[in-house]
Amino acid sequence: MTHKDALIVGAGFSGAVIARTLAEAGQSVTVIDARPHVAGNCYTERDAETDVMIHVYGPHIFHTGDEEVWDYVNRFGVFRRYDHRVKTTSQGAVYLMPVNLHTINQFYGKTFGPAEAAAHIAAQASSDIDEPANFEEQAMKFIGPDLYGAFFKGYTEKQWGCSPRDLPASILKRLPVRFSYNDSYFAHPHQGMPEEGYTAIVAAILDHPGIELRLGTEYEAGMEEGFGHLFWSGPLDGYFGYALGRLGYRTLDFERFTEEGDYQGCAVMNYGDSDVPFTRITEHKHFAPWESHEGSVCYREFSRECGPDDIPYYPIRMVEEKKLLADYVAKAQALEGVTFVGRLGSYRYLDMDVTIREALDCARGHLAAQAAGSPTPAFSVDPL
Known part of the structure; x- marks a missing residue:
């Protein structure tokens, strides 16, 4: 050279x-x-079978302030404007994520207003934890055992391959709980x-x-x-x-399948139950809502420890x-x-x-x- x-x-x-x-x-x-x-x-890249724009290594949503x-x-x-909205299937029902006023009311079968919902969640949370030492303690202090068990425990175990008690509390601190009906996943002014x-x-x-x-x-x-x-x-x-030695990563395996029409009605469906082996299903045509496609391409995502020949995703x-x-x-x-x-x-x-x-x-x-x-x-x- x-x-x-x-x-x-x-x-x-x-x-x-x-x-x-x-x-x-x-x-x-x-x-x-x-x-x-x-x-x-x-x-x-464009999928040869359906012409859907595929995020080959998993979805990427651009958002910034x-x-x-x-x-x-x-x-x-x-x-093009794209507002990311995520759903989660847990205990036989579909909920909005991140946890917001609609999620709370649906989960508890209530019609809380914002202040009532905040008070209810505060009552569920553990009051005897001053400084959470791990992910699970942070969840107990933050949202209590019900919402934690439904939306975070199983998903986290699958995503990280370990008990939430072995993960730092800082991971959960990034996850919002909203006492409004705002279900946009990101708060940044620019999303697309x-x-x-x-x-x-x-x-x-x-x-x-x-x-x-x-x-x-x-x-x-x-x-x-x-x-x-x-x-x-x-x-x-x-x-x-x-x-x-090697720094530790989690990697992802993708199980591709196609459907005619619309498979799940949204771009991302999380699965919070621990007995479902995958963490989520992504349907890629929903990442480009301005396009129209008769067929659909979906991927089940499985998280596991990253080996020497795998693609590293999450440090x-x-x-x-x-x-x-x-x-x-x-x-x-x-x-x-x-x-x-x-x-x-x-x-x-x-x-x-x-x-x-x-x-x-x-x-x-x-x-x-x-x-x-x-x-x-x-x-x-x-x-x-």
């Missing part, structure tokens, strides 16, 4: 946004990806889906004369020679050949993983000329808008460091 300013490993949103930012600053970069396509786990990020993605494609899918958006970001794209290309040690800097969006532990980040993460972070910070980015590179669960924000900030920070004659740090955001 001839000399270029940067080698970027990974053609997902992180790599693409960094590449575009550097290219627009006049730099010459090469982006490689082991997969035969761009967009990483956001990859979308970051105005610059919203303007940025709209430079590269048309986003790209009209032509995420693959087209990422391809457009990478479409610049300063960017060379090489798909189906595995990174090999020493490949960065001749480049001014390496940006790594692959697994953090993978960069070091898993020398200290576990429990006690042992955090210890190992700290060791890998120390190794990374001892290097020069390498920056670790994105969900895998920083071992953090990131929404797409946060991924783009961090990639923009990382690339701009790199340009500023170059101008000042100072090194670019191994991480633009502390993974710990």
